[in-house]
Amino acid sequence: MEKKLMSEKESLAIISQMITNAKNNVQENAGSYTLVWGYATIITSILIYLGWIYIGAQWIMYGWGIIPIIGTIGTLILNKREKKKLVKTFLDSVINYIWIVFGVLGGMVSITAFIYNIPVLFFISQLMSAGIVLTGFVSKFKPYVYCGTIGVLLSFLCLYFRGAESVLIFAGIFFVTMIIPGHIANRVSNNLLKGKNIVESKL
Template sequence: MEEKKMTEKESLELVSRMIQATRQNLVKGSGNYFLVYGYTALVLSIAIYALFYVTGNTLWSIGWFLMFLPMSVIAFRKKKNKPLVVTYTDGMVKKVWQVIGSLFSLTIFVMLVLMFIAGKCDFVLMLPLSLLYAGIGTAITGLVIKESCLVYGSFVGFVFAVYMLMSYTLNGGTEMIWNLYFGLSLTVMMVVPGHVLNNKIEKL
């Protein structure tokens, strides 16, 4: 039996449908990954900085561990709203964020080990590192689903991350203002593109 070969037009249409399905799954399947994480980061950045400003206690930075909460929310919503179609591009995006998630976990593990060895550790350094990881994941996702605002928005995160790391090397320490920089970066990198993506899906 002879296999039917797809024409170039049919191939492009198939790829286009796969990309569109992935966009819809990112928005409808979990309440929009970007909005969930972006707004969580924005609220935490303001709250942690305000608490530090009032109390002067840098231990409030531990509040950033609440960023793991959206994972539970997304996992719960995905069980309730499973996508009807899971495409190849869905798998690609999922694997990208699995790698990014592994980098987050590995970084925290290494920092904890070093803290026990050296007796001290500045977890505020997780902010620029997280921006780099999240920026890479967001940029790749934007390229896969052909959403330019995700790609360009991630550049803001990269700029702030490099600025923080350079500031750390030049000034010899972290600054609490980094919390606000992180919230601003995630707003541009995830919240704004998340709303753009929602708006495009609603118009379909």
Template sequence: MEEKKINEKESLELISQMIQSTKEYMEIGSGNHFIYWGYFTAALSIVIYSVFQFTEWKSCGLLWLLMFVFWIFMEILNHRKHPTVMTYINKVIDHVWYAMGYMFIVTFAVILCISFIYGRYNALDLMMPLSAIYVGIGVTITGIIIQNKWIAYLPFVGIGLGLYMLTAIYLNIFPTISWHLIFGLSFIIMMVIPGHILKRKEKKAC
């Protein structure tokens, strides 16, 4: 009977350590994945908007390709900052975001091929709303896994903005340059805010 009580206590401690390790894994240096990605995307959206305003370069949206460069940078940084203990939950979160990353690549490749075939490069406008939806789903799943309601529910705002843009395109409403700012705003809401909330809880836990 005594052995059963000890096992239960050890099980609770193990679960607690796994959750704590997972939350620590979310951090990179003085920030975390969400904060880095959110601020970078928001800043890039402002840069693209500003470039268009000053130069009227119609293909300024191509600057979004810098997201792939930033992704590579984050992957390198992520490998250097791996925790000493890699839990099953850590691996699940990793695989969720790897799946989302591959969805980005496949979506971009398919849209690019169709654009070349039909000579209609405005199809690339679909990348913004689809990206907002993909990221929103990824953040929501992450929030559910680590049992954080803010991270789980705030992304629905970004998903809603993505669906708004996607519906507008379907209704032949021509995208405007302000859409880039809307896209950046969606990342502030579904990544930056949850990221700071997570950091604040981590500081209190310490």
């Protein structure tokens, strides 16, 4: 940009252009965090289900601890990659805060389940699906809103089924709530970036 005297219309054009540029900031693999936690939950649920069926011991339930371990390791790996990100939007912060609140709540409910007999799979699937719906609303990404809402409704099945099958239902809810929209988010963001790069290379 050269140093020159601007007219008021040029000033407005610059303001408008820069605000548009900032809005068009698309993150690569936008659904990665959702996929990490979704797959961590599904893999753990399948292991718990198999343990429940073939071993049947109470200690199998401590296996739920695998979810935060895989999830945290995955998140740390993604955070390390994200350091290459050149910009942080207000939306990034809002989504971070949503998941800090829902993550802490989920952790507290899980710990409570070891002390009191509560339908923990119902509460966790409700909380996480609600988190996805909120993420969808603030980011204006409809697949999160729709899949999260379906997850909220499906979570009531965890109140009806209380045996080993409830663990498979729980895994199914996470597949609908996190895996499907997570892959859609990755595909959409990568296609947008691809399109943006083609346009930029033509300019």
